[in-house]
Amino acid sequence: MRDVAVSVENISFKYPNETNYAVKNVSFYVQRGEWLAIVGHNGSGKSTIAKLLNGLLRQESGSIKIFGTELNETTIWEIRKRVGMVFQNPDNQFVGTTVQDDVAFGLENNGIPRDEMVERVNEAIRLVKMEEFSEQEPHHLSGGQKQRVAIAGIIALQPDIIILDEATSMLDPKGRNEVLETVRDLKKKQKITVISITHDLEEVVKADRVIVMNKGEVLTEGAPEEIFLLGEQLEKIGLDLPFAIKLSNHLKRAGFPLTMDHLTAEGLVDELWTLYSKM
Amino acid sequence: MDIIFKDVEHRYHTNTPFERRALYNVNVSIASGSYVAIIGHTGSGKSTLLQHLNGLLQPTDGTVHVGDQIITNAKKSKHLKPLRKKVGIVFQFPEHQLFEETVEKDICFGPMNFGIPEEQAKKMARELLSLVGLPEEVLTKSPFELSGGQMRRVAIAGVLAMEPEVIVLDEPTAGLDPRGRKEIMEMFYRLHQEKQLTTILVTHSMEDAARYADEIIVMHRGTVLKKGTPKEIFREPNTLLEIGLDVPETILFQKKLEEKFGITITSPCLTVEEIVEETKKLFAKVKKDDE
Numbered sequence: 001m002r003d004v005a006v007s008v009e010n011i012s013f014k015y016p017n018e019t020n021y022a023v024k025n026v027s028f029y030v031q032r033g034e035w036l037a038i039v040g041h042n043g044s045g046k047s048t049i050a051k052l053l054n055g056l057l058r059q060e061s062g063s064i065k066i067f068g069t070e071l072n073e074t075t076i077w078e079i080r081k082r083v084g085m086v087f088q089n090p091d092n093q094f095v096g097t098t099v100q101d102d103v104a105f106g107l108e109n110n111g112i113p114r115d116e117m118v119e120r121v122n123e124a125i126r127l128v129k130m131e132e133f134s135e136q137e138p139h140h141l142s143g144g145q146k147q148r149v150a151i152a153g154i155i156a157l158q159p160d161i162i163i164l165d166e167a168t169s170m171l172d173p174k175g176r177n178e179v180l181e182t183v184r185d186l187k188k189k190q191k192i193t194v195i196s197i198t199h200d201l202e203e204v205v206k207a208d209r210v211i212v213m214n215k216g217e218v219l220t221e222g223a224p225e226e227i228f229l230l231g232e233q234l235e236k237i238g239l240d241l242p243f244a245i246k247l248s249n250h251l252k253r254a255g256f257p258l259t260m261d262h263l264t265a266e267g268l269v270d271e272l273w274t275l276y277s278k279m
Numbered sequence: 280m281d282i283i284f285k286d287v288e289h290r291y292h293t294n295t296p297f298e299r300r301a302l303y304n305v306n307v308s309i310a311s312g313s314y315v316a317i318i319g320h321t322g323s324g325k326s327t328l329l330q331h332l333n334g335l336l337q338p339t340d341g342t343v344h345v346g347d348q349i350i351t352n353a354k355k356s357k358h359l360k361p362l363r364k365k366v367g368i369v370f371q372f373p374e375h376q377l378f379e380e381t382v383e384k385d386i387c388f389g390p391m392n393f394g395i396p397e398e399q400a401k402k403m404a405r406e407l408l409s410l411v412g413l414p415e416e417v418l419t420k421s422p423f424e425l426s427g428g429q430m431r432r433v434a435i436a437g438v439l440a441m442e443p444e445v446i447v448l449d450e451p452t453a454g455l456d457p458r459g460r461k462e463i464m465e466m467f468y469r470l471h472q473e474k475q476l477t478t479i480l481v482t483h484s485m486e487d488a489a490r491y492a493d494e495i496i497v498m499h500r501g502t503v504l505k506k507g508t509p510k511e512i513f514r515e516p517n518t519l520l521e522i523g524l525d526v527p528e529t530i531l532f533q534k535k536l537e538e539k540f541g542i543t544i545t546s547p548c549l550t551v552e553e554i555v556e557e558t559k560k561l562f563a564k565v566k567k568d569d570e
Contacts, residue, residue, distance in 0.1 A: 017424075041456040043426055088454055089372055136297065143371055143450070144321030169453055170371065172320040172483045174523035199456055238458035243528035247551055254555045256562075265528075269535045276540070276562060 004068070005161055005193040006030040006053065011062030013048055022048040023059070024216040032067075032160075033191040035184070037204045037224075040213030041238035046197045047088075049213075050165045053195070054085050066161070081110060084159035086167035090146035091139075099141075099149050100125065100134040106157045124156035125149075127182050143170035151179055155186065162186075164196040168203075176200065201242050205263070212239070225263055244268045280346030280365065280444050280477060282309040282332065287341035289327050301327040302501050305341070309494075311444075314471055314478045316488035319498030320523050325481045328498065329447050332479070333366035334359035345445070364393055367443030371450045373434035377422040382408075382433050385422055389441045400440070407436040412466060428459045435463075439470070445477040446470070452484075464491065485527045489513060489549040497524070513547045529554055536561075 006029060013023040023045045030036045040046045051057040053064060055076040064071040066079045096102030100121055107117045125134050128148040133141060138149055147170050154162055162183065168176045180203060186192050196203060204210055210227045212219040214237045220227065228234070228245055235241060248261040248268055256275065262268035287305040292298050302324045309315050319325050330336040331343050334350050343350040348362050370376070379385035386407060387400040395403075408415060411432040417425060422433050431451075438446070448467060452460040468491050471478040482488055488495050489509040497505040497512065499522050505512060512519070516526040516534060529548045536554075537543055540561065548554045 042428055042454075042459055089375075091372075091375075140291065142321050142326055143453070166454060170321075170450065172523070173525040175321050238456050240457035243532070247532065247554060250551050250555050251558065254559060256558070265532050265535050269532070269539045272536070272558065273539050279562065 003032040004029050005032045005034070005066070006195070007065045008049075008053075009063050009065075011052060011059040011064060013052060013057060013059050021216050023052065025062075026213075026216075026218055027062075028211055028218065028221065030161075030193055030195060032193055033187065035187060035194045035196065035206075035208045037207035037210045038195065038197045038213060039199065039204055039210060039239060040219075043215075044213040044237075045216040046213050047165055048216075050085065050163050050195070050197055053163060054080065054083050081157075082160045083163060084154035084157050084161070085163040086147075086150050086154050086165065088166040088169055090143070090150040090170075094138045094146070094149075097137060098135050099130060099138055099152075102138050102149060103152045103156050106153055110157070120156045120158070124152040127155055128152045128179060144172060144175050147171055148175070148179060151183070155182070158190070159192070161193045161195065164194065164198070166197055166199070168198075168200065173202075177202075180206075199240070201240060205242065212237075228263055229261070231261065281311050281344070282346075282445070282477070283344040284308070284328075284331070285342045285344070287331065287338045287343060289324075289331070289336060290339045291327075293339060300501060302338075304502050307496060307503050307506060309477065309479065311477055312475055313493045314468075314480070314491055315494050315496060316480045316482055316492035317496045317498060318482060318485065318488055318524060319504075323498040324501040325498050326449065327501075329368065329449060329479065329481055332445065332447055333368055334362050335368075364441050365443055366445040366447065367438040367441050368447040369435055369438050369449065369451050371453050372431075373438070373451075374422075374427065374430035377430060377434055377437075380421060381419055382422050382425075383418040385433060386436050386440050389437055393441065403440055404436070407439050410439065410470070411436045412462070428455060428463075431455070431463070432466075435466075443476070445479065447479045447481070449481045450483065451480070452487075467491075483525075485513075485525050489527045489529075509549055510547050513549065533557070 009027050011023060011026050012021055014021045038046050052059050055071055066083060069075050069079065071079055094102055095105050103124055104117055104121045107120060125131055128151055130148050130152060138146060147167060151167060168179055171179060183194060187194050198204065205224050207224060210224055211221040212227060228242060242263055244262045244265045248258055252258050258271055284305045284307045287302055289302040290298055290300050317325050327336065331338060332345060337350055337352055339352055345362060345366060377385050379388060383401060383404050386404040390400040390403060391397060405415065413429060413432050422430055452463050455463060464487055470476060492509060494506060495509055495512045496503055513526055513530050516530050519526050527549060529550060532554060533544055533548045544557050548557055
């Protein structure tokens with residue numbers, strides 16, 4: 001038996017007053033220690049899935065199991081301790097008057113002893129590189145800095161599963177890489193399971209597995225290299241393609257006899273060089 | 280309206296233990312009617328800079344000229360009301376500022392606050408809606424029934440309702456999917472041209488900066504590091520990469536191509552088409568040499 005962190009079976013959900021289902025018959029699983037990326041256009045149901053996984057919304061039908069435990073009204077509080085979630089807009093999730101209070105909030109709620117709490121808070125703030133700001137008010141920080149603090153709050157809680165709902169969308173590319181590296185590191189060291197809802201292609205390329213959502217349903221799933229082979233099909237549903245794939249297409253149309261669509265710029269340059277040398 | 284920053288400094292929480300210098304020695308000008316992108320990483324001072332444009336923040340030293348308005352440390356903020364009308368800011372996640380019962384009321388709120396009669400404001404609301412690409416039916420809907428992308432368009436219409444001459448966009452596409460991003464960026468470019476606005480875009484997307492801006496201002500640690508056309512800025516990608524900024528993927532590809540082929544392409548490529556052209560030239564040259 002595989003070590004399954006999350007198993008979702010046939011869940012459906014509809015918002016009040018809406019005719020269409022936001023999530024329709026969705027099933028998937030996530031293994032412990034896996035990094036799963038969920039991609040899809042706005043309104044494809046990605047964020048709804050995140051909220052269902054954490055019990056913020058309740059599915060109409062189907063079941064969600066977290067480490068084998070059915071998510072329901074009695075288990076929700078225990079499960080929330082194991083599932084940490086970071087939302088897209090950090091403004092909606094600040095409670096503390098300083099960065100360190102904010103990061104400590106969840107730990108305080110879980111009754112963590114003070115000494116341990118202080119240590120975990122400092123460590124989490126250090127990991128997201130916000131030490132300089134630990135005494136400042138979260139509301140005075142920039143969008144990207146706020147996202148770092150929100151992520152620190154979850155890191156400090158040491159959950160088994162982290163759900164990132166476009167949690168790095170306001171960071172610049174360098175900051176995004178740093179934060180994601182931090183989470184990747186935690187994933188490796190502590191076998192944390194990560195579910196990341198994102199539009200960031202770099203992040204998708206580095207995921208273990210990808211699920212593509214379209215209009216509330218799972219369109220396809222697979223390893224990143226398999227997913228991007230879908231090419232124009234992804235563009236049709238409003239998603240982007242990695243630059244090297246787009247350029248490969250353009251070059252082919254311009255008459256360059258490339259043998260494949262390249263996922264990386266290096267691969268493409270190499271093939272161009274091969275073609276050039278043969279001329 | 281030309282915008283000129285002269286020796287601008289901004290400190291938060293002055294005379295407290297939390298004092299922090301967010302901007303210093305900022306000297307930069309933005310010509311009326313131009314499209315300028317401001318890039319810089321998190322905490323480089325971009326957001327602080329743009330809040331000076333309509334007097335939400337006043338410099339702690341130096342002066343900001345916006346048209347004939349001068350913002351200094353001394354001036355009381357009540358003198359800045361006319362400026363607020365001329366400079367519209369679309370903040371990050373502007374849909375969070377929607378609050379009225381209907382879309383129509385929300386768009387009319389600003390103009391009516393500045394004394395425009397209700398009928399005229401409603402007429403404007405109708406026109407603006409089509410300008411931002413929404414159907415007229417949404418006027419009577421609650422803004423909260425709309426999708427995220429639609430809410431953002433309503434919020435943008437609310438800013439345009441003030442008929443600003445300068446529009447400041449702070450990461451206007453954060454949280455949108457790739458198609459939504461493209462639609463919003465194209466919409467702003469169209470508005471820029473049709474309404475002859477001065478457009479200031481704060482962005483992390485080097486692709487958008489390269490595609491739309493006449494000039495790019497690079498902010499670094501609270502001051503202006505560089506200003507120039509996209510070609511000038513991206514001609515030396517290493518300067519940007521060294522301070523942790525990205526460069527357009529076309530530039531990165533060009534760099535790799537140059538290294539592999541041992542050549543130098545004189546003009547920086549900012550579009551996929553330019554890359555294709557340069558690659559063609561490269562291959563054509565070999566053919567010629569063979570003949």
